[in-house]
Amino acid sequence: MTDRFPLLFPGLRRGVFLVFCSFAAICCALTLRADDASIREMQDAVESTEIRVPYDGFSETPINALLAQNGPSTPVPEPPAASMACNPATPAETGYWIVSTERAPQSFDHTLPRFSAVVSRYEHGAGLRKTSIEELRACLQPGIPICVMVHGSLVGDRSVEPESFRTWQWLRHGARGRPFQMIYFRWPSYKLLTPLLSIDFAILGRRASRNGFYLAGLIKSLPPESPLSLLGHSHGTRVISSALHLMAGGAVEEMACPQLQCAGRQIRTVFAASAIDHDWLNPGERFERALCSTECLLNLRNPFDAALVMYPLRRIGSSRALGVTGLTEKDRSALGNSHRKVRDLDVSESVGCRHFWPSYVEQTGLARAASNYLFYP
Secondary structure, X not given: OHHHOOOOOHHHHHHHHHHHHHHHHHHHHOOOOOOHHHHHHHHHHHOOOOOOOOOOOOOOOOHHHHOOOOOOOOOOOOOOOOOOXXXXXXXXXXXXXXXXXXXXXXXXXXXOOOOOOEEEEEEOOOEEEEEOXXXXXXXXXXXXXXXXXXXXXOOOHHHHHHHHHHHHHHHHHHHOOOOOEEEEEEOOOOOOOOOOHHHHHHHHHHHHHXXXXXXXXXXXXXXXXXXXXXXXXXXXXXXHHHHHHHHOOOXXXXXXXXXXXXXXXXXXXXXXXXXXXXXXXXXXXXXXXXXXXXXXXXXXXXXXXXXXXXXXXHOOOOOOXXXXXXXXXXXXXXXXXXXXXXXXEEOHXXXXXXXXXXXXXXXXHHHHXXXXXXXXX
C-alpha cells in the first residue's frame, strides 16, 4: 500500500502506515496470548491434526512453465541443459537442490533429532526429479560457495517449486556470473489447526527452532572445504539461528547435540524480515552462541514491515523483531566485539510495508547488495 505513495510525501506514507499498524495491533491484542508452556501443550495437541494451508504469494505455475514467462528487467543468460545424471563438469548454476524435512518429527519429544530429508533436484531443461542426499553430496563441487535458502512460515506444497525457482533466479542476478550452488531448505511451515493466529505463529516459531537441528545436520554433511552462506526469511531466520547456536555447542529447548558442533566452518549469513527477538543473539539469551558460528551477518531490516510490527503480540514479554529494529545500542553493548559481525541494512524504501519473500526477490538490487555475504567474491 505504501509503495503507491510517491517519495515526495514520506510523512503521509508513514502516517497511513502507523494508523494501519495501530488498528491491527488492537485487533491482535484482543486475542489470547500464550506463554511458552501453553505453546508446548498446544503444539502437542495439534501435531497429529494439522492441516495444510499454502501461502500463495507465488504463482502456482509449474516450475518449467516459469521459464517461458517474461523474466526480470535484467535478463539472466540461461546455462546449457544438464543431463539427469550427476556430472562433475557441469556448471554449478545449471540447477539446484530442494531438501525437505517434511517427514521428520516436528515436536520436541525429548529424543535427539536425527537429520532425515527428502531430496529433489531441479535441472534446467529437465525439470524436477526425486533424488537422494547421497547424490547431493556426490554432486556438490568442492570449493564453490553453497547458498542454503531457508523459507519462512506459511509456505505450502504449491508454493515450494515456484518460490525456489524464483529464489534461484534472484541469486543468479546477484552472482553476476560468479559460480555458486543452491540448496533450498524446506520445512513444514504451513498453518496449523488452531483458532488463533497468534498461537499458530508461536507454534510455528517453536517448530522452526526444531528444524535448526535438521539444518545443522545438513550443514555437517556438506563438503567442509566449500564456503557456505545461509539465507533466511522470517521464521527461516529462526531455523538458521537455532542451527548456528547448536553448531557452537548451544542447547535449543534444553536439548544439546554435541555431534552437530562444527568449529572452523566458513559461514556467512543473511537475514531478511527476521522473525526473532532483537536481543536473542545476546549473551544469556536464546541463541547466544549463534554469532560464534558465522563470520558475519547481514540483517535486512524494515521498520515498516506490517507483519513484524505486530510480532511482539505473539506472547507476553516478547521483544520487537530483529527484522524491524536491527541490533539496538543496548544489544551492541551486550555483544561486545561480536557486534562488529552484524550489519543492519534498511530496505524499507524498496520493500515498503510488505513482509513475504516475493517482495524481496522482486528487488534484484538486494541480491547484489548482499553479494559479498552470499557468493564470497
